[in-house]
Amino acid sequence: MPRFLFVPYREKEQVKALGAKWDRQENKWYIPDGISEEPFTRWLLVNTINVRSKMYCLAKSHEICWKCGHDSPVFSFFLPVGEVTNWDEHGEYWNTFPCAMLCNVRYLPDNITSIIRHALPQYRIDFSKTVGYPYYMNHCVKCGARSGDFFLHGELGSAFNPNECNPDEISFLDLHEPFQAYATWHTSSVLCELHVG
Numbered sequence: 001m002p003r004f005l006f007v008p009y010r011e012k013e014q015v016k017a018l019g020a021k022w023d024r025q026e027n028k029w030y031i032p033d034g035i036s037e038e039p040f041t042r043w044l045l046v047n048t049i050n051v052r053s054k055m056y057c058l059a060k061s062h063e064i065c066w067k068c069g070h071d072s073p074v075f076s077f078f079l080p081v082g083e084v085t086n087w088d089e090h091g092e093y094w095n096t097f098p099c100a101m102l103c104n105v106r107y108l109p110d111n112i113t114s115i116i117r118h119a120l121p122q123y124r125i126d127f128s129k130t131v132g133y134p135y136y137m138n139h140c141v142k143c144g145a146r147s148g149d150f151f152l153h154g155e156l157g158s159a160f161n162p163n164e165c166n167p168d169e170i171s172f173l174d175l176h177e178p179f180q181a182y183a184t185w186h187t188s189s190v191l192c193e194l195h196v197g
């Protein structure tokens with residue numbers, strides 16, 4: 001599997017100078033065999049997990065595109081009550097949380113990426129200038145503009161961080177399969193109750 005990089009256009013000369021090559025079929029830069037990943041960390045997805053659960057949900061909400069004004073569907077992963085999260089850097093301390101809405105997803109295993117590649121083409125890896133690394137990001141279905149997780153999750157009342165006024169905006173699709181990822185997360189009693197119903 002080639003080690004693909006997710007590079008903003010204005011940083012392409014930088015990765016080229018470090019030895020990255022352009023894959024014409026994939027339209028992506030990649031690290032050729034025999035070259036260390038170390039200088040490329042900024043443009044790579046992580047290759048480890050910090051969250052896992054016995055099942056997961058695809059959470060759907062919507063957001064008005066900042067660029068074209070289209071009301072576009074947006075997605076995230078939600079882990080329901082009783083699931084397990086790990087925040088130990090060495091993978092030693094696993095902790096249970098009431099529920100978790102994931103954001104800034106930096107790693108997903110192949111069984112999940114193959115689902116979203118077909119079902120949710122607008123939820124794909126892109127480089128975020130806000131956080132300075134690539135993650136699975138929503139894009140407007142009409143114009144393709146990026147819809148960063150900071151705006152979808154950050155503030156109370158945003159698409160995936162409901163308060164009492166907008167809980168109905170989120171719907172869940174339960175998927176009864178094991179889940180793993182590397183991501184940031186947030187939780188709230190409104191979110192947990194929303195999935196329980």
Ligand SMILES: [Zn+2]
Nearest residue numbers: 065068140143
């Ligand atoms: Zn748009």
